[in-house]
Amino acid sequence: MxxxxxxxxxxxxxxxxxxxxxxxxxxxxxxxxxxxxxxxxxxxxxxxxxxxxxxxxxxxxxxxxxxxxxxxxxxxxxxxxxxxxxxxxxxxxxxxxxxxxxxxxxxxxxxTLIAKGIYLADSFIYGEANIFIPPFYSTVNIDIGDGNLCNGNVSIGHDCKIGNFNTFLPSSCILGNVRVGDYNSIGTNAIILPKAKIGNHNIICPLSVIYKGCGNNLYMFGNPAIKIGEVK
CATH class of the missing domain: 3.40.50.20 (Rossmann fold)
Incomplete structure (x- = not known):
């Protein structure tokens, strides 16, 4: 040959x-x-x-x-x-x-787009069709489903479990041991405090702070965040 x-x-x-x-x-x-x-x-x-x-x-x-x-x-x-x-x-x-x-x-x-400059721990588990835009900060033992978007300067702490098709807007912060369901929008500069549980189809407004969590189909706003409406 x-x-x-x-x-x-x-x-x-x-x-x-x-x-x-x-x-x-x-x-x-x-x-x-x-x-x-x-x-x-x-x-x-x-x-x-x-x-x-x-x-x-x-x-x-x-x-x-x-x-x-x-x-x-x-x-x-x-x-x-x-x-x-x-x-x-x-x-x-x-x-x-x-x-x-x-x-x-x-x-x-x-x-899954893991953009240039992002490093994930070996214990970081993710599904398909996710997008991670830099800067992106994460630690260990994180489990993320399918179709999620982390849109710049997003932080996710240890032992978090996140469902499918959530949108994390720029500078949102998810602290340790948080549970997030499906189809949620976490607003710019919003903070989810440790061990909080977020349901499905919620909109967490910018600058809001979630202490214990919320149910489903809710608009949450403020510090501490309270329900201000329902997502139709």
Whole structure:
């Protein structure tokens, strides 16, 4: 076998092993994800950006502004291959779950974005389709489900257990032994104190402090945070 033939076989293998990462969604957050993915790709040669995919009109071509040339069409029209993976570029928890379900139904797979400069302990367990934007601070024995978004300067303490499709907005702080359910939004500079328990579908308003926890479908505001309304 000639050296040129061996080199060609290697190049074919290498191209097939590369992970093609698609960002599904639109608007500013998808472009932020693209920025972090590009930074990561500079040091991780196993990934490359495949393009932006829209979802039911969310992520139409005009939403991508200066990178609109990277928009390749609707996710429903794309046929996924074995080495294709998706990041969900949507900040809203409910929309993220809808996109997640639709990609699953199309046979797509997910890639968790752990942006450049983030280091996780060996005891940090996470599911699929999560996004960790730097800076991100975490310690040990943390268990996070699927589809969560930690959107910059988020802190999660030891022994926390977090469910699925939660959104942690910039500078939110989750202290040790906290339990968080599903579909919650933790506002900017909000603090969840140790051993608090958060239910499902809650909105914790910015600057609020949760002492013991809250139930389901609540707007919580203040220090200490109290119920100010219900999430419909």
């Amino acid at each position: 000639s050296i040129y033939f061996r080199a060609e076989l290697y190049c074919r293998f290498w191209r097939n092993e590369l992970k093609n990462i698609f960002i599904v969604g639109g608007d500013g957050f998808a472009r932020e994800v693209y920025f972090h993915l590009q930074n990561l790709a500079e040091c991780n040669k196993e990934i490359r950006f495949g393009g932006f995919l829209g979802h039911n009109g969310y992520g139409c071509k005009v939403d991508y502004k200066d990178v609109q040339h990277l928009y390749i069409g609707e996710v429903s029209e794309y046929t996924f291959r074995d080495n294709d993976y998706c990041i969900i570029g949507a900040g809203d928890s409910i929309l993220r779950k809808k996109i997640y379900d639709d990609i699953k139904s199309l046979g797509g797979k997910f890639w």
